[in-house]
Amino acid sequence: MKFTEKLEHAWTHADSMLMVGLDPDPQRFPAELKGKPDAIYEFCKGVIDATAPYVCGIKPQIAYFAAQRAEDQLEALCDYLRTAYPHLPLVLDAKRGDIGSTAEQYAAEAFERYRADAVTVNPYMGFDSVEPYLAWEEKGVIILCRTSNKGGSDLQFLDVGNGEPLYLHVASLVANRWNKNGQCALVVGATFPNEIAKVRERVGDMPLLIPGIGAQGGDIGGTVAAGKNSAGLGMMINSSRAILYASNGDDWREAAAKAALDTRNAINAAK
Numbered sequence: 001m002k003f004t005e006k007l008e009h010a011w012t013h014a015d016s017m018l019m020v021g022l023d024p025d026p027q028r029f030p031a032e033l034k035g036k037p038d039a040i041y042e043f044c045k046g047v048i049d050a051t052a053p054y055v056c057g058i059k060p061q062i063a064y065f066a067a068q069r070a071e072d073q074l075e076a077l078c079d080y081l082r083t084a085y086p087h088l089p090l091v092l093d094a095k096r097g098d099i100g101s102t103a104e105q106y107a108a109e110a111f112e113r114y115r116a117d118a119v120t121v122n123p124y125m126g127f128d129s130v131e132p133y134l135a136w137e138e139k140g141v142i143i144l145c146r147t148s149n150k151g152g153s154d155l156q157f158l159d160v161g162n163g164e165p166l167y168l169h170v171a172s173l174v175a176n177r178w179n180k181n182g183q184c185a186l187v188v189g190a191t192f193p194n195e196i197a198k199v200r201e202r203v204g205d206m207p208l209l210i211p212g213i214g215a216q217g218g219d220i221g222g223t224v225a226a227g228k229n230s231a232g233l234g235m236m237i238n239s240s241r242a243i244l245y246a247s248n249g250d251d252w253r254e255a256a257a258k259a260a261l262d263t264r265n266a267i268n269a270a271k
């Protein structure tokens with residue numbers, strides 16, 4: 001199934017626009033997993049099982065696995081997700097960006113090795129660095145636009161002419177020229193609701209990946225009001241640490257489930 005169809009199905013099926021991010025940090029794991037060789041897999045599987053009923057997708061962040069030499073555990077986790085929850089979109093957060101020939105390899109990593117439904121991509125090397133991902137027409141290509149971090153303004157706010165900031169130029173470029181197969185989405189941080197509204201205005205109903213609620217302090221009400229599309233949907237609102245580490249005691253699975261349910265409900269209440 002195409003990424004966009006899978007996402008639309010997940011929004012309605014789970015009545016949720018919450019995406020859970022998997023950023024596994026072994027230092028923060030519950031005691032029962034500490035020192036286990038497959039702790040990363042077990043922790044992430046526990047979080048997936050606990051939160052799956054309340055989410056529209058799962059977003060593993062590849063650096064957390066690679067830094068721990070745990071790519072094999074990421075592969076196993078992607079296999080598990082696909083088998084146990086085939087309706088749930090798998091977004092690989094890699095934020096890759098490189099020249100075309102190298103980007104082809106990164107695209108194969110995301111879509112063949114991990115068999116992700118979508119991948120995050122950095123567009124600031126230009127169209128030929130994004131094109132190899134777009135060649136996978138069934139897959140989602142989620143392009144950084146206005147990122148949630150403070151330093152995002154350093155470059156993304158630069159005036160490219162007539163008072164137009166670079167991030168809005170990127171939004172228009174993706175919507176009007178790069179999205180020929182209807183497979184693109186944009187990343188806009190929940191920490192900047194004004195910019196979410198401006199991006200939404202530019203790109204119509206295109207899906208937005210919105211990280212920055214939870215640990216980064218973004219406001220759910222402001223995010224939903226600014227980011228919803230004409231159907232009142234259109235967002236993958238990501239939370240990682242606030243859900244993963246809701247508790248590091250014996251109740252870690254229940255605490256993650258509760259944090260996900262509460263966040264899903266807060267998002268829905270703001271619709």
Ligand SMILES: O=C(O)c1cc(=O)[nH]c(=O)n1[C@@H]1O[C@H](COP(=O)(O)O)[C@@H](O)[C@H]1O
Pocket residue numbers: 021023061093095120146147148149187188189211212213214215216238239240241242
């Ligand atoms: O592409 C992303 O997912 C992303 C883009 C962005 O602008 N800001 C951002 O925080 N992220 C990712 O979203 C996750 C946020 O994690 P928490 O702050 O713990 O919810 C991390 O994996 C980040 O790498």
